[in-house]
Amino acid sequence: MFTGLCAFPLTPFKDEQFDPVAFARIINNLTDAKVDAICAMGSTGLYPYLNNDERRTVAENAVALADGIPVMAGIGALRTRDVLHNADIVQRAGVNAVLLAPMSYHHLHDEEVYALYEKVTANLSVPLCVYENPNATNFTFSDELYQAISRLPNVAAVKIPGMPFGDKVQGEQRLARLRELVPDSLSIGVSADKFGVAGMRAGCDAWHSVLAGLFPKTVQCLIQAVRDGQGESAAMASDRLSPIWQLFVQSKGGLRVMATAADILGVCEGNCLPHPLKPLTGPARQELEAQLTSLQLD
Template sequence: MFSGLSAFPLTPMNESGIDEAAFARLIDRLVAAGVDSIGALGSTGSYAYLNRAEREQVTQLAVAQAGKVPVIVGIGALRTRDVLDAAEDAQKAGASGVLLAPMSYQKLSEDEVFGLFDSVTRHLSVPLCVYDNPTTTHFEFSDELHGRIAQLPNVRSIKIPGVPVEPEAAKARVDRLRALIPSHVTIGVSGDVLAATGLNAGCDAWYSVIGGLFPRTALAITRAAQSGDVHQAMRLSERLQPLWELFGQYGGSLRVMAAAAELQGLTESPCLPLPLKALDGPGKQKLATLLEALELT
């Protein structure tokens, strides 16, 4: 479950509620493509914008629609109490694992983050993936903190925010972290532009944004890296450079992927919770041209 391609789909919605039909279509695409796991309610899934009932609704639908494909559910929240509630709901719904980022309004200390994971893992009966995402949480894990948390019960993976661009530096980064964690804890790369580099450097998994919408494209990169074909994995990733540049231009992947889903007819417009908005105008037109040229699947 915490290796290979973990695909993170959007949670299509508007101010009236979750678009269950659109969400089911996205999950069906992932199952048909053969992804290794599905990450529901990650950052791409807009978990931070949903209340408890909405999260429970999405979790139940994801698990039911995914069939035999493992579903990892995001449980991050501002208060430990609410994280524990989300964990309980995910477990009751049949999630195979959970994903936890240390969300905060006040910046957290290392002791506070360790305390969060210590509290949550004591109440879990499913595996947990540590979500290291300083872009959204504004908390930066040290490798030493990862090492402490990785010793806690039920911790099975660490989702790191990319690796250095240079292959040798990327391998050194992964090796340094791996030396501090137990052998049963996997390392997964996020930040799609660096996914091929991370996989080639020894990461076990790719926690993928584009995999949530274009799973076959992401699987081709993943399987090439898993088979040891370093050059093919990099070639396939470099082909997507115009898409990676759009991510950078528009503040990340979420707005771009939302617009892509709309252009592909997989969701209605709008499909993000306000005040967030998908690309529009010239940006969306540029994306449409790019999607046609790249023929993503």
């Protein structure tokens, strides 16, 4: 499940409650596209904002709707105790893997992050994907930490930041260095959609995509072009999506952009984010509407 396209869907809300109808629309779109995997409750899926009942319900709905597609679920929390509880909830719901980023309020040291993964992996019955998201967690994995964590039981994949792939040589060197450090069986996936094509061209095993949460076929076409040896064509197609990538940057991530897109497309009803989060408004929303019309994402 850690190869190809892993789509990261929204967890939609309506009047401060999880919206199962909108969620079903989102997941059904992913199953129709036959994505390789679905990650419920990733960053775009709002894992830090969910209580236990919501987490259980989202996981159960994702598994029930996935139509045989593997489901991964985010389990991050500030305390190891709560991460373990989250892992238990989603495993009981039937997920196929878990995603864990080292959340913190007080910045974590390497030994603390290692201890987190050591304890969690010892209590898992499904594979774990290590999630490095320094913009959200304020933590950057050292090579030594990657090497140590990759040898823990049940660690099957890592989701790495896409920034190094902004430069072809730097990206290839970064990926080669990681390959030297971790077991051959470990999947290395790229995140940050702007760099997805570059990461796949460099040799990443998977693309963990926010855009694919609503527009899976668009990302699938880019991946297929890379696989078919049409890397330059894929890069140009990705460049044509630059207005979307720019909105991601301006909005401090893809969450608000995707939530607004879901509203524009009628997938959700109005603001589908929990308070205090808000969708795009004014010129930013108008720009997104124009780009969705122009780009014809699918």
